[in-house]
Amino acid sequence: MTDALVELHRLTVNFDDRPVVDHVDLRVQRGDIITIIGPNGAGKTTLIKAILGLQPISGGALKIAPGLTIGYVPQHLTLETTLPLSVRRFMLLSGRSHQECMEALTKTGVEHLLHASVHRLSGGEKQRLLLARALARRPDLLVLDEPAQGVDINGQAALYELIRSLRDELNCGVIMISHDLHLVMAATDKVICLNQHVCCSGYPADISHDPAFIETFGRPVAESLAVYHHHHNHSHDLHGDVVSADHDDHTECSHAHH
Numbered sequence: 009m010t011d012a013l014v015e016l017h018r019l020t021v022n023f024d025d026r027p028v029v030d031h032v033d034l035r036v037q038r039g040d041i042i043t044i045i046g047p048n049g050a051g052k053t054t055l056i057k058a059i060l061g062l063q064p065i066s067g068g069a070l071k072i073a074p075g076l077t078i079g080y081v082p083q084h085l086t087l088e089t090t091l092p093l094s095v096r097r098f099m100l101l102s103g104r105s106h107q108e109c110m111e112a113l114t115k116t117g118v119e120h121l122l123h124a125s126v127h128r129l130s131g132g133e134k135q136r137l138l139l140a141r142a143l144a145r146r147p148d149l150l151v152l153d154e155p156a157q158g159v160d161i162n163g164q165a166a167l168y169e170l171i172r173s174l175r176d177e178l179n180c181g182v183i184m185i186s187h188d189l190h191l192v193m194a195a196t197d198k199v200i201c202l203n204q205h206v207c208c209s210g211y212p213a214d215i216s217h218d219p220a221f222i223e224t225f226g227r228p229v230a231e232s233l234a235v236y237h238h239h240h241n242h243s244h245d246l247h248g249d250v251v252s253a254d255h256d257d258h259t260e261c262s263h264a265h266h
C-alpha cells in the first residue's frame with residue numbers, strides 16, 4: 009500500500025466539551041477522491057479545518073505526509089466588492105508566477121477571463137477561479153468545501169468531472185464536502201457519511217443500503233437515490249479493495265447506472 013497523504017486516527021474535536029467530530033478514522037492516498045456527506049452541523053467543515061491545521065484537535069491523531077502541499081477551495085469567494093480586482097491580479101496574489109497562474113486557469117477552463125473583474129464572474133466561473141488558485145500551488149492534496157455551491161445542475165456535473173480529470177492529471181488526493189447527494193451517489197468515488205462520527209463509508213452502491221445512511225438522510229432521500237443503485241456483486245473496503253465476491257471470475261463492478 010502506498011503512503012498516506014493524510015491519516016486520521018480516532019480524531020476528535022470538541023466544542024464546549026461536545027464532540028463535533030467524534031473518533032473519526034480516515035486515510036487519503038494519491039488518486040483517492042473522498043467525498044464527505046452528512047446533515048447540517050454534522051462536523052464536515054470542522055473535520056476539514058482540522059486537516060488544514062486551522063482547527064486544533066481535542067483527541068486522536070492527525071498525520072500529514074512531510075512536505076505535503078494542500079490546495080484549499082473554500083465554499084465562497086469573499087471579497088471587498090468596492091475594490092477593483094481582476095482575475096489576473098487575484099491569481100497573482102497567490103504568489104505564483106504568471107505562467108503558473110495561466111496554466112492553472114487553463115486547466116479549469118477560465119483563462120479567457122484573465123482581464124475580467126472577479127466581482128462580475130458567474131457562480132460557476134468563481135468556483136473555477138478558486139479551483140485554479142488552489143491548483144497554482146501544485147497541490148498533493150486538494151481540499152474542497154462544497155465546491156459546487158451556487159452552480160447550476162449542469163455546471164455541478166461539469167465541475168465534478170473537472171475535479172476527477174484534475175485528480176487523474178495531477179495524481180493528487182482529493183477530499184471534498186458535498187451536499188449534492190444525487191451527483192455524489194451517481195459517482196463511483198468513496199463516500200464518508202459523517203454525523204459527528206462516521207455513520208458509514210465506502211462506495212455509493214454499498215452505503216446507500218446501509219441502515220445508518222437511511223437513518224441519517226431518511227427513507228425518502230435514500231429511496232430517491234435508488235435510481236443510481238446498480239447491480240453490485242461484491243463490496244469494497246474504504247480503499248477500494250474488493251472484500252467479497254459472489255462470482256470468482258471478476259474483480260470489478262459494472263458501473264452502469266440507469
Ligand SMILES: Nc1ncnc2c1ncn2[C@@H]1O[C@H](COP(=O)(O)OP(=O)(O)OP(=O)(O)O)[C@@H](O)[C@H]1O
Nearest residue numbers: 023024028046047048049050051052053054055185
Ligand atoms: N468555532 C466553533 N465554536 C463552537 N461551535 C462551533 C464552532 N465551529 C462550529 N461549531 C459547531 O460545530 C457543529 C459542526 O459545525 P460544522 O460547520 O463543522 O458542520 P457542517 O457539517 O460543516 O455543517 P453544514 O453542512 O451546515 O455546513 C455545529 O453545531 C456548529 O455550530
